[in-house]
Amino acid sequence: MRRFDDEDLTGAEFRECDLSRARMVGVVMQDAKIDGLVSNLEVNGVEVMSYVEAELDRRHPLRLLLRSDQPDDLREAWRQLRDDWATTTERVRSMPENSEHHGVDGEWSMVETLRHLVFVHDSWFRRCVLGLTEPFTALGLGPPLVMDQEENGLDPSAQPSLDEVLAVRVRQASEIETWLADVTPDQLARTAPVPDDDRWPPYAKGRTVRQCLGTVLNEEWAHHGFCMRDLDKLSRSRLGA
Template identity: 40%
Template sequence: MAAQYGPHRWSAGDRDIDHTDAFRAANFTVCDLTGARLRDCDLTKVKIVDSWLVDVSVSGYVQNLVVNDVDVTAFVAAELDRRHPERARLRQMRTAEDFRAMWDTLEGLWAETVARAERLPEQALHERVDDEWSFVETLRHLVFTTDAWASRTVLDEPMPYHRLGLPQTAYSPTDAAALGMDLDARPSYAQVLQARADRMALVRGIVDGLTDTELARACTRAPAPGYPEEARTVGGCLSVVMDEECEHRRYATRDLAVLEAGVEGGAGGV
């Protein structure tokens, strides 16, 4: 299908188009989007018709995803739960004891993942796979997550942000700098691991002292400037922390498999 339109197809080339709503409700007809990358974009109500989706990778929040008139949302969720049963446990948390048990699980899973990562040379831990965050960058993001959703919201600390924290890609670099984060830092794995260990210990302290009553307490601060001002409870904030822990471990193990294969392949060729 693509070849017949040849020279008439429009292509964005290698241009980067960031932070815009110029394409809201736009129609792309007979356009060549081969190799396009959409990161942290709102694709609500996007409709793709009579197009070629070959070797397409989609990740993110998925709801009501219909492919060729088949809603595949439940299938995707069930398969992810089968591969990562901690996801289902996360959704079932209700009591303080549930939160403690979930954190126990996450500590164990991350201990295994860190041990696996440390069997690789340090250079590999700074390497991005398919332009996703490196293992070190993933840990830096989880440092920020804890600072924002545990220290600032649950513990009500106004400026808890570690210099090496890494916010989500859509967060304003100017705002991040104002909070003391150095997005251009290139720390060692050991430096990041220490910050990460401190944050995990902080969450452990919170869940160890957690009560069912405390779960319902309203938090008075947003996670960081720029976040919407809305009602948040201790339980809701801790759920965000644990959801981030689950999902980013999933991404990390996915990419570690690629890095491991590369190291093994390199060793085999020597």
């Protein structure tokens, strides 16, 4: 266990770090931000995540649909997600040229975010929900480990335009919409037909179809929020705010 005593971590950034069971005693934490998979978090003896989750649900009612096991709710959730991305696409087109290729604070650009969602679709919907074994879409953006494996079909050197990525996204959205149109609660509850190989995602075996679909929906919602956050920052920086 690493221990930090009387350290000045002002301005420190922890990225992709596992802080499970971390203890912060006598710390000063002002103007700090925590963004990630957080559960059972106590602040001054109070478990705060129930408050955080309730506030997120109040701000984003779509989250309630994303957690539902009812096909009608999932269809509506997907419709809202697609509408949100369409609105954001129109927004970035109205911004200065190449805004879709600009990242903020080391985060992915909008195009990179959409490329990652192409990869998520191939991984968690086509492979895990449909049980298909085709290579991933070349312009998809996955973890470095997957990007370095040529047999996955990904092209690490790809630099697609926004329109090229959106064309793939339209095809993928049609796949999900067609599947959702007829899915039943029983089908959602079945064990996902994950192919028996060593390709990504390695921890999907044994999950239900609903859980695998949930990963797709949650990634769509979370990354849309990240994208909106960064477009806001990009707009403010260009206005000199």
